[in-house]
Amino acid sequence: MQLAVIGTGYVGLVTGACLAELGHSVTCLDIDKGKIAALQAGEVPIFESGLEELLERNGDTGRIRFTTDYAAAIPGAEAVFVAVGTPSLATGHADLSQVTSAAAALAPHLDRGATVVMKSTVPVGTTRTMQATIQEARPDLAFEVASNPEFLRQGAAVDDFMHPDRIVIGTISERAEATMRRIYHPFVSTGVPMLFMRIEGAELVKYASNAFLAIKLAFVNEIADLCEQVGADIEDVTTGVGLDSRISNRFLAAGPGFGGSCLPKDTQALLHTSQVHGAPSRVVGAAVDANLGRRSGMARKVVTAAGGSLQGKQIAVLGLTFKANTDDLRESPAVDVVRALIGLGAKVRAFDPQGMGQARRILPDVDYASGTYEAIDGADVLVILTEWAEFATLDLARVRQALAEPVVVDLRNLYDPAEMAAAGFHYHSIGRPVATPSS
Numbered sequence: 001m002q003l004a005v006i007g008t009g010y011v012g013l014v015t016g017a018c019l020a021e022l023g024h025s026v027t028c029l030d031i032d033k034g035k036i037a038a039l040q041a042g043e044v045p046i047f048e049s050g051l052e053e054l055l056e057r058n059g060d061t062g063r064i065r066f067t068t069d070y071a072a073a074i075p076g077a078e079a080v081f082v083a084v085g086t087p088s089l090a091t092g093h094a095d096l097s098q099v100t101s102a103a104a105a106l107a108p109h110l111d112r113g114a115t116v117v118m119k120s121t122v123p124v125g126t127t128r129t130m131q132a133t134i135q136e137a138r139p140d141l142a143f144e145v146a147s148n149p150e151f152l153r154q155g156a157a158v159d160d161f162m163h164p165d166r167i168v169i170g171t172i173s174e175r176a177e178a179t180m181r182r183i184y185h186p187f188v189s190t191g192v193p194m195l196f197m198r199i200e201g202a203e204l205v206k207y208a209s210n211a212f213l214a215i216k217l218a219f220v221n222e223i224a225d226l227c228e229q230v231g232a233d234i235e236d237v238t239t240g241v242g243l244d245s246r247i248s249n250r251f252l253a254a255g256p257g258f259g260g261s262c263l264p265k266d267t268q269a270l271l272h273t274s275q276v277h278g279a280p281s282r283v284v285g286a287a288v289d290a291n292l293g294r295r296s297g298m299a300r301k302v303v304t305a306a307g308g309s310l311q312g313k314q315i316a317v318l319g320l321t322f323k324a325n326t327d328d329l330r331e332s333p334a335v336d337v338v339r340a341l342i343g344l345g346a347k348v349r350a351f352d353p354q355g356m357g358q359a360r361r362i363l364p365d366v367d368y369a370s371g372t373y374e375a376i377d378g379a380d381v382l383v384i385l386t387e388w389a390e391f392a393t394l395d396l397a398r399v400r401q402a403l404a405e406p407v408v409v410d411l412r413n414l415y416d417p418a419e420m421a422a423a424g425f426h427y428h429s430i431g432r433p434v435a436t437p438s439s
Ligand code: UDX
Pocket: 150, 151, 152, 153, 154, 155, 210, 213, 217, 250, 251, 252, 253, 254, 255, 256, 257, 258, 259, 260, 261, 262, 263, 322, 323, 324
């Protein structure tokens, strides 16, 4: 099928590449000329496992192309995916200006019978508003709309797209339903559930899913705090809780709190929508508050580990991105924790495998090391903030030797407390008793 994807950000690019991989002929459009020129030259602007290979393979066969020209992308496309940015405004509203301008720009070129698919995460009602914008520009055109939310995790987005738990489609049009079934036929034929529902329902599935994940994490982090007070081990508790199949053991890792470009933004947007519609969500509000408060709580944990004050202390920070396997620092708990540490008088030397470029811009007061052990050298405390695999396999003897004081604060629970005690560390983690040197 001939398809178009508008927006070559994170969601648009992964969607375009994966649709091409499914065998479709895809034109990706962006109004950013620099971005398109780079993509045409084979450069991949984001760090996402497997994406480069997919773009190269499908670029070679001509199944994926890049353009800035609506007149080149839209005519002939049976479906046009809208995957533009919807950032949060200070008011809590989502900024929908990119959706509106994409709808206005694609309208003149849209074929009769084509389906415009909303892929961006948008507040309930936006897909219908987009439909109205296009219809206004083309009063005589018969076209369809559908909402098709994405559930992609950064760092695993290609894998998530190619192995979905479910495909959610919001449409009441039979023609749009048939189009969407053909697009996703390779998945449906392998038994992936494809759900059709009203547009508003599909829009809400995305927000409700992300809000539920946020609540799950905020809750498990509170239980971790309680574990520390009562002498329980959060790993035991989450194992026990997670074996209840109604709960599941996924998304139960306690840590410094959730961040990234989705969970914080989508919970805010859901809070806003629920307020506007007179059905306020107290539960989501509490999860958001708890998560934000957690960041200063993490800094206090470092203060305690350092003996009560960070004044003049040298802190080694490993990990700045909001989670491993991404270069993204948006809403990263690590960024807030580092700011708090500096505010409390510490000197921070940090290392992150992928996030240093962005970090230099937003955390100018940090000293950046070129590797893990350079960051650790001479530090009074080592703080682990992101669960990169290389931080879970440190040479503990070397770390012990490099640190001025043998104090480790592991906010991702990458190590076994007994192992850290045996290696001579004062080891502070999340929801587990503090371990002290056993030799
Ligand atoms: C999320 C959703 O998972 C995805 O379905 C949606 O489409 C976009 O938002 P993403 O933002 O890439 O994906 O991150 P995710 O892997 O879900 O992690 C979110 C945050 O929760 C991160 O800060 C992560 O460190 C934290 N997290 C996740 C935990 O602290 N513990 C966990 O067990 C899982």
